[in-house]
């Protein structure tokens with residue numbers, strides 16, 4: 001099934017649109033706000049990374065957010081990613097978003113309203129019929145300003161199925177070209193994603209003419225798994241952020257989704273336009289701008305993602321990197337894997353390290369040096385190259 005999309009033209013079956021929301025949902029995490037200059041630098045990096053859509057901000061939220069979205073739209077006024085502004089369903093929100101994105105070569109308005117019973121009754125204090133009316137009116141108004149309109153059912157994963165179908169049908173009839181079903185509170189399981197997207201594609205008239213999108217929060221650590229499940233059930237747009245930043249526990253991480261799709265392409269069957277070798281530098285730029293490092297064991301971009309300390313693993317790595325690496329570090333922007341010298345390291349890696357440091361030692365010298373290295377390693381968490389140089393030089397001096 002190919003889809004005609006106002007911003008992307010003809011989309012083949014296997015193409016996944018990467019919608020980056022680092023500058024909007026990502027920025028909503030406490031302590032992660034960015035100023036105009038920082039947002040522009042990130043937008044540039046995200047464009048170099050090959051993100052298809054940049055959700056640049058929430059223009060009604062503040063004059064600063066409006067200015068950031070407008071500046072990013074101006075930056076991509078000739079070509080570049082689709083530039084998107086978020087809005088609630090109120091006309092003043094939509095008009096503000098329309099104004100902010102209008103200079104982009106490919107502008108998008110993303111309008112949303114809550115559809116779950118809890119959100120409608122407690123937060124919005126609206127009846128389901130009033131919500132349906134708001135869906136129709138907001139999408140119709142947005143379509144008067146751009147051909148590319150995304151509609152989201154906030155708390156979609158906790159929405160009653162029949163009502164979700166009615167909302168989606170209403171949004172499609174009013175002209176939405178992308179339909180996003182967020183798991184706003186990170187409550188869904190992968191099988192819920194399969195059920196929801198399969199149901200919408202089967203039951204909603206007009207579903208085969210729009211792009212379905214998935215937007216997952218990570219409260220149970222399932223955001224990426226849920227994203228992949230949604231794709232398998234027919235979603236074609238993934239909403240994600242660099243380093244997985246976002247409200248509370250964050251959003252699905254762009255780098256994890258992109259590398260899962262690439263590494264397991266045979267099993268999953270989808271492709272993206274992400275330039276994967278730019279992943280690490282984009283992640284580092286965000287960390288520098290926000291002042292928040294990623295945790296060492298973070299997939300793809302954590303400092304330990306391609307580091308090996310245990311003797312068994314180091315031995316395997318020296319024989320064939322495929323023994324303990326499922327993708328190359330170079331493919332995501334690292335210069336190389338690292339064999340970290342610590343108390344779990346083995347003789348093979350130690351010999352290799354000595355060689356790299358310029359020492360050719362015989363078996364007896366190696367045994368002595370290795371024994372001393374293990375003593376040091378028991379005292380220190382990591383043994384640095386300088387420690388090893390000092391150890392061997394001392395041994396050579398002592399004869």
Ligand code: KIV
Nearest residue numbers: 112152154155182184
């Ligand atoms: O998580 C969410 O529901 C959102 C919407 C505004 C798309 O971020």
Ligand code: ZN
Nearest residue numbers: 025182184215
């Ligand atoms: Zn969100």
